[in-house]
Amino acid sequence: MTHWMNNQVRILDDDSLPRYMHYAEDFITYKFPEGTRVLYPKPPMAAIKNRRAAIRQALNNPEGGVEPLHTQLKAGMKVTIAVDDISVPLPPMKRPDLRQDMLEIIVEQLVENGVEDFEIVVALALHRRMSEAEIRRMVGDKIFDAYYPKKLYNMDAEDPDALVVLGQTDQNEDVQILKRAADSDLLIYVNINFVPMNGGFKSIGTGLAGYKGIKHHHNPETILKCKSYMDPKNSALYSSNERMGRFINETINVFHIETTLNNKMYDDSMMFLARAEDDWSPSDHMKFRSMQWALSKLPRKGKRALFHKIPADYGLIGVHAGPTEAVHEKTLEKCWQQHAVKIKGQADVLVYGIPFASPYNVNSILNPILVQVMALGYFFNMYRGMPVVKKDGTLIITHPCYDEFDPEHHPSYVEFFNRCLSQTNRTCELRKWEEEFATNPNYVEMFRRGNAYHGVHPFYMWYWGENGRDHIGNVIVVGAENDHVPARLGWLTAKTMDEALEMARDFHGPNPDITMMHHPPFMVADVE
Amino acid sequence: MTEESANKNDENMSEKRKTAAFYDVDGTLISTNVIHAYAYYALNSPSMLDRVKRASKLIGSLPMYWIADKYDRKAFNDAFYANYKGFTEDRLVILGEEIFEKIIRPNIFEGAFSLIKNSKAQGHDQILITGAIDYITKPLAQYLGVDDWVANRLEIKDGFATGRLIKPMIAGANKALWVRRYAEKKGYDLDGSFAYADSGSDIPLLSVVGNPCAVNPDFKLKTTARAYDWPVLNL
Numbered sequence: 001m002t003h004w005m006n007n008q009v010r011i012l013d014d015d016s017l018p019r020y021m022h023y024a025e026d027f028i029t030y031k032f033p034e035g036t037r038v039l040y041p042k043p044p045m046a047a048i049k050n051r052r053a054a055i056r057q058a059l060n061n062p063e064g065g066v067e068p069l070h071t072q073l074k075a076g077m078k079v080t081i082a083v084d085d086i087s088v089p090l091p092p093m094k095r096p097d098l099r100q101d102m103l104e105i106i107v108e109q110l111v112e113n114g115v116e117d118f119e120i121v122v123a124l125a126l127h128r129r130m131s132e133a134e135i136r137r138m139v140g141d142k143i144f145d146a147y148y149p150k151k152l153y154n155m156d157a158e159d160p161d162a163l164v165v166l167g168q169t170d171q172n173e174d175v176q177i178l179k180r181a182a183d184s185d186l187l188i189y190v191n192i193n194f195v196p197m198n199g200g201f202k203s204i205g206t207g208l209a210g211y212k213g214i215k216h217h218h219n220p221e222t223i224l225k226c227k228s229y230m231d232p233k234n235s236a237l238y239s240s241n242e243r244m245g246r247f248i249n250e251t252i253n254v255f256h257i258e259t260t261l262n263n264k265m266y267d268d269s270m271m272f273l274a275r276a277e278d279d280w281s282p283s284d285h286m287k288f289r290s291m292q293w294a295l296s297k298l299p300r301k302g303k304r305a306l307f308h309k310i311p312a313d314y315g316l317i318g319v320h321a322g323p324t325e326a327v328h329e330k331t332l333e334k335c336w337q338q339h340a341v342k343i344k345g346q347a348d349v350l351v352y353g354i355p356f357a358s359p360y361n362v363n364s365i366l367n368p369i370l371v372q373v374m375a376l377g378y379f380f381n382m383y384r385g386m387p388v389v390k391k392d393g394t395l396i397i398t399h400p401c402y403d404e405f406d407p408e409h410h411p412s413y414v415e416f417f418n419r420c421l422s423q424t425n426r427t428c429e430l431r432k433w434e435e436e437f438a439t440n441p442n443y444v445e446m447f448r449r450g451n452a453y454h455g456v457h458p459f460y461m462w463y464w465g466e467n468g469r470d471h472i473g474n475v476i477v478v479g480a481e482n483d484h485v486p487a488r489l490g491w492l493t494a495k496t497m498d499e500a501l502e503m504a505r506d507f508h509g510p511n512p513d514i515t516m517m518h519h520p521p522f523m524v525a526d527v528e
Numbered sequence: 529m530t531e532e533s534a535n536k537n538d539e540n541m542s543e544k545r546k547t548a549a550f551y552d553v554d555g556t557l558i559s560t561n562v563i564h565a566y567a568y569y570a571l572n573s574p575s576m577l578d579r580v581k582r583a584s585k586l587i588g589s590l591p592m593y594w595i596a597d598k599y600d601r602k603a604f605n606d607a608f609y610a611n612y613k614g615f616t617e618d619r620l621v622i623l624g625e626e627i628f629e630k631i632i633r634p635n636i637f638e639g640a641f642s643l644i645k646n647s648k649a650q651g652h653d654q655i656l657i658t659g660a661i662d663y664i665t666k667p668l669a670q671y672l673g674v675d676d677w678v679a680n681r682l683e684i685k686d687g688f689a690t691g692r693l694i695k696p697m698i699a700g701a702n703k704a705l706w707v708r709r710y711a712e713k714k715g716y717d718l719d720g721s722f723a724y725a726d727s728g729s730d731i732p733l734l735s736v737v738g739n740p741c742a743v744n745p746d747f748k749l750k751t752t753a754r755a756y757d758w759p760v761l762n763l
Contacts, residue, residue, distance in 0.1 A: 171598060414757045441549070441646035442722070442759040448760055449639050504608045 007043075008341040008523065010276055012036045017277045019516060020288065021353030023294040023398045023479055024366065025303035026295050027178050028353070030497040036514040037347065039374035039388075039522040040276050045338050047315020051101050054319045058257060059105065062322030063330060066495050069106070069188070069255060074179035075114030077185040080178070081106060082155075082208055086130050086138065087359035088177075089194040089261055094311040098259055100140035102190045106257070107143060119180060120152040123207035125214060126454035127360070128409055128447070129154040134363075157210035161477060165212065168253050169243040176213030177204065183253070191258045195383075195440075195522060196335045197229040199258050200328035201245025202238060209244075211438050211456060216240060220427050223466040229381040232332065232526050245324055256327045260334040262316035262439040263521040267313045274521045300402075307356050308363050339524040340384065342511045346527060347515035348508040349501070350389035352379050355520060356397040360453065360461070364406040369413050373461040373513065375475065376468030379517065388515055394504040396497070401477055401485040408451050412443045418457035421488040427466055434459045474507060476500045545717035548675075550707055552733065553658035553665065555726035556743045557640040557672075557763070561660075563608075564631055582611065604658060605699050609682065612661075613691030616683050624663030632668055635745045637744075639763030643724070652722060657706065657733070659699045670731055678706060703733035724761070725749070734758065 012019075018031040019038060026148070030039070030220055048054045059069040065073075073079070086092060103120065110118050122130055135152070136144040143152065155178055156162050164179040180206075181187045191205075193199045198439035206214055216222075225236035232238040248254065267274055272284035281290070295303055318334035320327045358370045358378070366374070373396045380387065389395060405414045420433050434456060437443060442457030476493040478500045486493045493501035504512055517523070567583070595600040599675035612620075644654055656669055656677035663680035681694040696702050711718050719738035728748025742753035743761045753760050 032559065399757050405757075407757065407760065409760045418757070439646070439650055440739075441643055441650060441652075442739065444646050445639055445643050445763065446759055448642070450760075 006342070008040045009343055010038045010040070010278070012038060012300065014026065019161075019277055019518065020273075021351070021398045021516075021518075022351055022355035022520070024400050024402070025300055025307060025356045028398055028479065029294055032351075032497075032514065032516060036516060037343070038276070038516045038518055039341055039343060039431065039523060039525060040518050041274055041275070041521040042338060042341065044262040045266070045317045046522075047262055047317060047424065048319070051098065051316050051375060052105060055102055055105050055257070055259075058321040059109070062255075062324040062327075063320055065325030066152060066255075066322050070109045070113060072186060072253075072255065073110060073113035073115050075116075077115055077117070078183065079110060079118040079186045079188065079502055080181045080184040081118060081120045081188045081190060082178070082204070083120060083139075083190040083193050084203070084207070085122050085124050085127055085200075086134055086362050087127055088192045088198055088484060089312060089314055090357055090359055090362070091265070091308070091310065091312045092137070092362065093261070093314045094320065095137065096140055097138045097140050098192055098261070098314075098316060102141055102259070103143050103260050106188060106190070118151065120147060120153045121178060121208075122152075123527075124155045124157065125207050125209055126157055126211065126457055126460070128451045128453045131451060139336075155208065155452070156448055158444050163210045163212075167247060169240075169247050171216075171243060172239070173216035173244060173263065174212050175205075175244045175247045177208045177252075178208040181208055182252060187252050187254045189214055189254065189256045191256065191259055193260045193331050193335060193383075195230060195236070195339065196232065196524060197238070197333055198319040199256075199331055200232060200238070200241070201324055202241040203256070204248055204254065204324075205241035205244035211349065211454065213244065214460075215438075215456075218460045218463060220431070220463050220466045224462050224470055226467055228383050228387075229377075231384045232328075234384075237511050247358045249324060254324060255322065256324050257319065257321040258331040259316055259325075260331050260338070262317045262338055263523075264315055265312045265478055265521040270337070276518075284434050296392060304356060308402070334340045339522060340403055340526045341523045342526045342528065343388070343515075344528050345513070346386055346390040347388060347393065348390055348512035349394045349396060349504045349514045351396045351497075351514065351516040352398075354379075354397050359364075360457070361406070362411070364409045365404050367405045367410055367413055368401060368417055368489060369410075369458050370391070371401060371485075372489050373464050374471070375399075376465030377461070378464075379519070380465075380468035380472070381528050382517065382519070382522065383525045387471055388517065388525045391471055393471075393511075394507055394512075395468075395472045395475045396478060396494075396500045397475065398497075399480070401480040401482065401489075403482060403485050409453060410458070411446055411452050411460075412437050412440070412455040413453075413458040416462075417488065425488060425490045427462065427469075430459065430462060473505075532588070543721070545715060546653065547651070547720040547722075548653040548711070548716045549644075549657050549722040549724065550655050550657050550733065550737065551644075551674075551744075552703070552725035552727070552730050553656055553660060553668065556724050557656075558632055558638060558668075559635045559637065560631055568744060575638075585611070602697060602699055604612065605680070605697055605713070609661075609680070609693050610691040612682055612689040617687050617689070620661075620663045620682070620689065625667050627664050628667035632664065634673075637763035639761070640672075640689045643763065644674070647722065653716070657698060657703050659697075678710075700729045701732040703730060703731075704731070704736045707733060707736050728752070 018029040020027045057202045164182050166175045169342045189203050191199045217237050222236045227234035272280050320330040354374050358374050438456035440455045446452035447454045476494050477486050477491050478487045478494050480493045584710045654674035662679040662681050669677040680698050683692045696710045721737040722739040723734050723737040724741050724743045726744045741759045742749045
């Protein structure tokens with residue numbers, strides 16, 4: 001019998017049902033030992049029914065005592081609208097994407113107020129360019145047909161004429177930003193907040209910068225000073241972005257519109273996947289088994305293509321507009337309401353499955369470096385207060401660790417994995433190649449003219465896992481289909497979860513405290 | 529020696545020696561090719577009769593050139609450069625500059641400029657290696673501001689082109705040979721050097737450097753690039 005600590009925390013008993021875990025493009029199940037604590041996401045908060053009305057309401061009644069957007073618009077002014085890229089939300093949401101609603105309303109207000117000189121820029125920073133089809137899906141046909149590609153386009157962080165350094169913060173960080181935004185009378189940032197690390201000063205501080213600006217916070221020193229990326233107050237990464245953002249806000253007139261999503265990742269027929277297995281109906285169990293069987297019959301490429309085609313059913317739970325800080329405070333409040341799961345005490349052993357997707361492989365492959373960032377960067381950081389696992393604890397993940405890369409999206413990852421990681425996985429040694437990758441002319445051109453992530457991106461993904469690597473004693477991967485990928489990542493392997501838990505017992509004694517985080521859908525553990 | 533120490537040694541060596549970026553030209557940096565250039569020469573022959581003769585012969589030979597180019601670059605060059613027989617050297621020089629201005633310059637890929645600029649900024653010497661003729665390549669090299677270039681040279685006797693190329697012919701595997709010899713002579717570290725090409729016939733050229741890159745590749749090169757994890761650029 002499973003015990004409920006609260007709706008999101010369950011303690012398993014001897015006769016509790018097995019739990020499922022993501023295993024890339026598959027699912028595996030395992031019956032955890034008695035006493036295992038399983039954390040579940042909160043149910044999705046009720047979505048705002050009339051999204052467009054809520055957006056208009058936010059624009060007309062901004063936070064922080066500023067004027068409504070329409071009263072700030074004057075004929076003859078120059079306006080830049082920056083919009084979050086495809087990395088959020090994950091998976092992409094059903095059409096219409098929330099950005100479509102926001103852009104249509106903002107553009108309508110610009111046109112009504114006689115503003116002709118406006119451009120819509122996808123805030124890519126060092127992410128890959130979005131394809132035409134992806135942009136169309138994100139902004140909708142109306143905006144796309146009217147403005148692409150002249151007034152709606154991907155930002156190019158390697159165009160020497162496109163970026164400008166406004167100055168330096170008091171910590172000597174270069175504040176780099178899109179020149180068009182710096183030259184504008186008004187910069188409107190259109191955001192989607194998926195988890196608490198999104199949005200705020202990071203939107204512009206990172207989203208509209210290039211390598212020269214981003215390297216000041218995307219580095220191992222800053223990452224190691226972060227207690228959690230999800231807790232802006234204790235994140236050195238966010239603090240650096242905040243310094244840059246404040247500097248920018250002193251120079252440029254910035255108006256944010258931030259939206260918060262609930263965690264309804266699945267449509268109604270599949271929502272049982274977000275609930276505890278104990279609460280599944282017989283039909284849910286049947287559906288799950290059928291799905292597992294069907295997936296076992298499909299080739300990996302087919303499964304991947306299928307999963308990337310299934311959009312999420314996210315709902316809007318909050319929309320706020322106005323100055324960065326006042327808006328983000330409200331956004332975070334909503335985010336915590338949706339995602340925070342209170343727990344007491346840390347675990348010796350933390351377990352989670354790694355799914356097929358990350359923010360950096362939409363319509364692509366979760367390559368080994370991205371598996372690493374999901375395990376040690378994103379999922380490890382899904383906490384506030386203290387990490388879910390004790391210092392030097394054990395992390396067990398489930399993933400096949402296939403040696404597959406997307407040559408169009410992740411060309412520099414291939415070299416990073418095969419040339420650099422084959423020699424060392426010590427971050428201090430890997431860093432010597434960072435500049436070479438960042439400035440490699442091949443990667444620069446593939447970033448500018450293809451659909452490749454910036455040459456430096458695999459380094460950032462590696463650094464992103466640094467606080468997890470520093471905190472965790474051992475990572476054990478269950479179900480790896482080869483030895484070399486886990487070895488290069490510095491991980492141990494186990495064929496089964498039984499074997500992995502046995503290994504963990506060697507580290508922590510016969511009765512370790514085991515916690516499983518049952519995501520996605522995502523949760524952020526509020527650890528006391 | 530272990531693989532790790534070999535890699536370390538290689539990297540230490542790379543730090544000490546100069547490096548280069550070698551560029552194939554037709555289809556890689558520009559969208560035109562040797563046939564466009566010859567067509568211009570043919571259509572600007574001094575006499576009307578000669579113009580008609582040369583243009584007709586060119587059109588009639590295009591299928592053969594296409595096949596020869598796919599299967600044997602040397603055979604293509606032997607057959608193709610015979611067309612130049614009878615041109616005076618003066619005319620080749622003057623029209624070469626015209627061809628650059630009217631045909632080549634407007635067809636340089638936009639990305640070629642930034643690729644060369646970024647490569648220069650990384651300290652790599654810029655070198656063109658092309659099967660086109662030198663009269664056309666020289667103004668392009670000057671325009672792009674590259675450090676050196678090599679192109680095919682027509683044999684000239686008594687002021688007239690004989691229709692033969694001076695050996696070694698710059699094509700296919702010979703490009704790789706030329707690069708290796710050039711690097712040895714000039715002290716370049718090929719492992720740290722880059723090469724860019726668009727055609728399957730340039731696989732030997734790409735294979736002699738540590739950083740090969742397929743640019744606007746044909747099917748054969750794209751397949752090879754994918755198999756060996758070479759970057760693929762579309763300029």
